[in-house]
Amino acid sequence: MSRGLLRRSIYKSPAQLRLMVAPGAATGAALTAMKAAVRPGITTLELDAIAEEAIRSRGAEPNFMLEPGYRHTICANVNEHVVHAIPTDRPLEPGDIVALDAGAIVGGWNGDAAFTVALPDPARPERTELIQKLDHITEQAMWRGIARLATASHLNEVGEAVSGYVRANSDFGVLEDYIGHGIGRKMHEDPPVFNVPVSRRGPEVKPGLVVAIEPIISAGGIDTIVQDDDWTVSMADGSLSAQWEHSVAVHADGIWVLTAPDGGAAGLAPLGITPIPIP
Numbered sequence: 001m002s003r004g005l006l007r008r009s010i011y012k013s014p015a016q017l018r019l020m021v022a023p024g025a026a027t028g029a030a031l032t033a034m035k036a037a038v039r040p041g042i043t044t045l046e047l048d049a050i051a052e053e054a055i056r057s058r059g060a061e062p063n064f065m066l067e068p069g070y071r072h073t074i075c076a077n078v079n080e081h082v083v084h085a086i087p088t089d090r091p092l093e094p095g096d097i098v099a100l101d102a103g104a105i106v107g108g109w110n111g112d113a114a115f116t117v118a119l120p121d122p123a124r125p126e127r128t129e130l131i132q133k134l135d136h137i138t139e140q141a142m143w144r145g146i147a148r149l150a151t152a153s154h155l156n157e158v159g160e161a162v163s164g165y166v167r168a169n170s171d172f173g174v175l176e177d178y179i180g181h182g183i184g185r186k187m188h189e190d191p192p193v194f195n196v197p198v199s200r201r202g203p204e205v206k207p208g209l210v211v212a213i214e215p216i217i218s219a220g221g222i223d224t225i226v227q228d229d230d231w232t233v234s235m236a237d238g239s240l241s242a243q244w245e246h247s248v249a250v251h252a253d254g255i256w257v258l259t260a261p262d263g264g265a266a267g268l269a270p271l272g273i274t275p276i277p278i279p
């Protein structure tokens with residue numbers, strides 16, 4: 001039998017899509033709780049505990065700690081840290097830009113999402129302006145990618161929308177080494193979700209496709225390095241970066257942002273897309 005016949009379809013059944021609602025909601029609750037708590041003076045270890053409580057109180061489990069060797073609920077990527085940074089006891093400071101990434105698992109199904117917050121520093125207006133713009137451009141690039149998923153015929157149109165928005169509105173860099181992914185029984189599964197145009201069209205966008213769309217945008221270059229802890233990925237040139245991420249389901253009636261409390265309604269409304277709950 002060929003390997004192809006053994007490969008599991010990337011498309012979920014309607015019943016499987018419904019099973020992804022609970023882990024998505026638990027992941028969204030962790031983000032909401034961290035958004036309410038994040039401020040100068042709090043540590044990313046404290047935010048980690050807040051996210052864990054939000055997930056467990058909904059009968060879910062943090063799924064990042066199911067990764068071999070990882071012991072935390074979140075990754076907390078401060079300033080030049082890009083992804084996979086371990087929470088620490090360093091209090092956040094005015095002028096920091098921090099991306100907080102969390103995920104939850106319920107009944108064997110996963111959610112994965114991230115947001116960035118820019119903490120203003122009144123003493124450094126140029127720094128404040130830069131981090132707020134980096135945050136805004138990254139979030140809006142994510143919503144452009146999600147909106148394109150709603151109308152795309154093939155998945156790799158998402159990367160055109162993400163990078164097209166960034167290039168039209170900034171001179172920021174779109175990282176190419178870190179990409180979105182399918183999500184389901186595994187947190188990371190096929191298909192890859194590129195943030196830039198690629199030569200292939202990618203899989204067909206049709207009901208059952210569930211993907212994490214997660215642009216990472218840099219204020220400088222796009223090259224990254226892995227730190228000595230073997231987890232933390234940093235910008236090679238030390239520039240600032242931001243990340244936004246949502247897990248999004250395509251179903252028979254439209255799209256639904258599984259990890260947003262409103263299904264993505266607020267973020268998608270300006271783009272003319274109305275998310276529809278999974279039937």
Ligand code: MG
Pocket residue numbers: 112113180181212214245
């Ligand atoms: Mg992800």
